[in-house]
Amino acid sequence: MVKVAVVTGSNKGIGFGIVKGLLKRFDGVVYLTSRDDGRGKAAVAKLNELGLKPEYHQLDVTDRESVIRFRDHIREKYGGIDILINNAGVGNSKEFFLSYEECKTIIDINYFSIFVIQELLFPLVRDNGRILNISSACGHLSNIRNMYWIQRLSKKDLTVEDVNEFANWFLESVKNGTFEHDDFADNGTAAAYRVSKVALSAITMLQQKELESKNIAVNSMHPGLVQTDMMLGLGFYDIDQAAETPIYLVLDAPDSLKGAYVWYDRQVLDWYDYKADYYFKVDYFKTCTQKGE
Numbered sequence: 534m535v536k537v538a539v540v541t542g543s544n545k546g547i548g549f550g551i552v553k554g555l556l557k558r559f560d561g562v563v564y565l566t567s568r569d570d571g572r573g574k575a576a577v578a579k580l581n582e583l584g585l586k587p588e589y590h591q592l593d594v595t596d597r598e599s600v601i602r603f604r605d606h607i608r609e610k611y612g613g614i615d616i617l618i619n620n621a622g623v624g625n626s627k628e629f630f631l632s633y634e635e636c637k638t639i640i641d642i643n644y645f646s647i648f649v650i651q652e653l654l655f656p657l658v659r660d661n662g663r664i665l666n667i668s669s670a671c672g673h674l675s676n677i678r679n680m681y682w683i684q685r686l687s688k689k690d691l692t693v694e695d696v697n698e699f700a701n702w703f704l705e706s707v708k709n710g711t712f713e714h715d716d717f718a719d720n721g722t723a724a725a726y727r728v729s730k731v732a733l734s735a736i737t738m739l740q741q742k743e744l745e746s747k748n749i750a751v752n753s754m755h756p757g758l759v760q761t762d763m764m765l766g767l768g769f770y771d772i773d774q775a776a777e778t779p780i781y782l783v784l785d786a787p788d789s790l791k792g793a794y795v796w797y798d799r800q801v802l803d804w805y806d807y808k809a810d811y812y813f814k815v816d817y818f819k820t821c822t823q824k825g826e
């Protein structure tokens with residue numbers, strides 16, 4: 534049986550770095566996927582120039598029909614998936630406070646899309662497989678300052694409804710003008726992105742419970758600040774360095790690592806430590822842009 538790895542949103546950035554790294558180490562086929570065919574095929578051509586041969590398929594994580602086409606393709610050609618890396622995502626652009634429509638787009642892509650993936654692709658993940666959700670420093674609970682939501686998201690018996698209501702509460706607050714800056718770290722900057730990634734990391738733990746019986750490990754991680762388009766090229770790491778921990782998590786981490794929130798240096802953090810200093814600070818971004826870096 535041929536093993537299969539799939540990386541969403543991998544025509545550029547960290548996803549592309551992960552595909553490249555997996556192609557060098559993974560004993561199986563690696564799928565580079567992209568929402569835009571042209572950008573995806575151009576990325577495949579770049580890897581081919583390096584002598585690397587990914588498989589390619591179009592996959593827009595917010596487009597149900599696209600996910601169905603991809604699901605059918607994988608089912609027919611390989612029968613299953615061994616590694617699934619949910620990397621596709623969008624950031625905040627240069628603005629730290631966004632309109633309702635912009636917030637909705639971010640949360641739809643970074644968070645709500647996971648339910649289509651969960652419904653259509655998770656059933657293809659084979660026993661003992663590994664799923665990795667690329668979250669962010671913005672996905673740690675310390676990004677939230679509203680005590681009601683801290684407590685509700687920390688419940689032992691957390692449900693999907695809790696997490697969805699959290700995302701919708703934020704969206705409603707932006708829509709009806711009741712958004713409170715103090716409900717989030719750093720004066721509520723990049724709040725939509727923070728909400729999307731906190732929700733993604735929270736849902737990861739529920740996904741782990743669901744998939745426990747198949748011994749599938751589901752983790753989320755912060756890849757570090759990486760020099761990609763999303764970060765306007767600012768960051769401490771290039772995409773090859775950033776790919777190292779995701780690849781470790783899907784190939785090398787112990788089987789016991791499940792439902793965890795992992796930092797880019799492989800540290801497993803306490804996601805529930807809402808007083809911790811792991812939240813994203815936009816000052817880093819501002820300082821770099823002021824310096825003209």
Ligand SMILES: NC(=O)c1ccc[n+]([C@@H]2O[C@H](COP(=O)([O-])OP(=O)(O)OC[C@H]3O[C@@H](n4cnc5c(N)ncnc54)[C@H](OP(=O)(O)O)[C@@H]3O)[C@@H](O)[C@H]2O)c1
Binds near residue numbers: 759
């Ligand atoms: N860079 C960082 O410092 C950093 C830090 C923390 C977390 N992250 C997370 O890491 C992941 C990768 O980010 P990156 O920095 O590599 O960003 P990037 O260079 O902007 O790449 C994002 C990728 O996601 C794809 N994408 C966006 N929407 C999609 C959709 N609906 N369906 C399928 N693919 C879609 C993009 O495709 P197009 O080319 O078509 O737009 C692109 O390939 C994201 O989840 C991000 O939130 C990044």
